[in-house]
Amino acid sequence: MKKRQTSLLIALLSAFILSAQASSASTQSALLDSNFEQSSADQTWPAGWPQPANSSWETEDGNRFLRLTSSVPGKLVMFYKEINIPAGTEMLQIKWKQRVSGLVKGTQSWHDARLMLEFMDGNRTPISTKPNAPATGSDTNGWVEKEITINVATGARILKFMPTLFQVNAGTLDLDDITISPVASDAR
Numbered sequence: 001m002k003k004r005q006t007s008l009l010i011a012l013l014s015a016f017i018l019s020a021q022a023s024s025a026s027t028q029s030a031l032l033d034s035n036f037e038q039s040s041a042d043q044t045w046p047a048g049w050p051q052p053a054n055s056s057w058e059t060e061d062g063n064r065f066l067r068l069t070s071s072v073p074g075k076l077v078m079f080y081k082e083i084n085i086p087a088g089t090e091m092l093q094i095k096w097k098q099r100v101s102g103l104v105k106g107t108q109s110w111h112d113a114r115l116m117l118e119f120m121d122g123n124r125t126p127i128s129t130k131p132n133a134p135a136t137g138s139d140t141n142g143w144v145e146k147e148i149t150i151n152v153a154t155g156a157r158i159l160k161f162m163p164t165l166f167q168v169n170a171g172t173l174d175l176d177d178i179t180i181s182p183v184a185s186d187a188r
């Protein structure tokens, strides 16, 4: 009798664990979630973000966001951030808001505002397979929301996330509300 109760308990526990796994698969937490609003007195830059030359932390109507500014024609201006990708992740959803102003493209057609994306494996070896970079070749009409879903290359464990003014001749790229989340297989 006692053995039977134990078996029942194990079965119930297993069912509970399985259902917990199933529910977490459909609501995977973000690997990156940045709205750039942190504003404690001693903070001069959003936590976890690099501060390259020609970048600034702006405030407008109470909203804070990051800005890249092209001040020298033809020079590449870029945020470089690495995102660790959990093992087994097949797809990533990337959402962000952007505003492109005063853009003058450079000498080549791809000299525009673009979100460059590359992968590295667990040993930081670059992976040649990379997603197409979402590119913007002219000014946006104010803030616009963007969303893409990318396939994670086989063996990739790091995403190089690089919002860039790619050798443009002039312009600013404003960024806000960036999230990067694993896509659950049942949400495709």
Ligand SMILES: [Ca+2]
Pocket: 035, 036, 037, 063, 064, 065, 176, 177
């Ligand atoms: Ca913001």
